[in-house]
Amino acid sequence: MDLFLWGILPYIMVAVLVGGTIWRYRYDQFGWTTRSSQLYESRLLRIGSPLFHFGILVVVIGHVVGLVIPKAWTDAFGVSEDMYHLAALGLGTIAGFATLVGVGILIYRRRTTGPVFMATTKNDKTMYVVLVAAIVAGLATTVLSVIGPPHELSYRETVAPWFRSLFVFQPDIAAMSEASLDFKVHTVIGMLLFMIWPFTRLVHAFTAPVHYLFRPYIVYRSRDGRPTTARGIRRGWAPVGTTDRTPDRKAGRSGTKTGGRR
DSSP: OHHIIIIIHHHHHHHHHHHHHHHHHHHOGGGOSOOOOTTTOOHHHHHHHHHHHHHHHHHHHHHHHHHHSOHHHHHHTTOOHHHHHHHHHHHHHHHHHHHHHHHHHHHHHHHHSHHHHHTOOHHHHHHHHHHHHHHHHHHHHHHHHHHSOTTSOOTTTTHHHHHHHHTTTOOOHHHHHTSOHHHHHHHHHHHHHHHHGGGSGGGGGGGOOGGGGTSOOOOOBOTTSOBSSSSOOOTTOOOSSOOOOOOOHHHHHHOOOSSSOO
């Protein structure tokens, strides 16, 4: 069982995630969306959506730091074990609860708003169950790592080495087998979540509009053709459709004469 869970299943998960995402992009581009329901209800959405998205962003960053960065690196920078766990506990707990509250509000909204509930598919319900289970299991590992017995091995000595070993195709099954049950459950649920990811609305995360942060601003012009902003065009951006041309009103009224009718 350990061989399958920690040596085979991770690569099955990656194959399904990558292959499913490619398949979804090629054959279901019109379905590559969250199917926005803001028109039906916006009050709860304005609260739940930021809580969930910002919370999950911090959770992802925390997982990357905890699993990818070895303990020797943080020790070299003078970060003690107590400091590391205190920061992980504080940020992890806040981000985890924010994510859980946010997804709870979104689920409540989806269940109590008629048009939104009618647009909810069985696929969505399955996704919410697995997503909430992953969040709850992650919070449980955070809490149990603090109140658990002191002799219990840390995830930095079990889960993190196993995770990094997957990238060199030499999975450290022994390290993962020594992890506590809560970490094992959280890991399995996480792999299940990534396996269903391409086939749910979560796939929209792969096409987040990050380029919006770097696109040039839009120049608005008043009726007399002058820019409404005093700032000049930022160097490096090519203006599009902002050439200052004053229309010939007389020509606009009479049109271009070519010897015939317009």
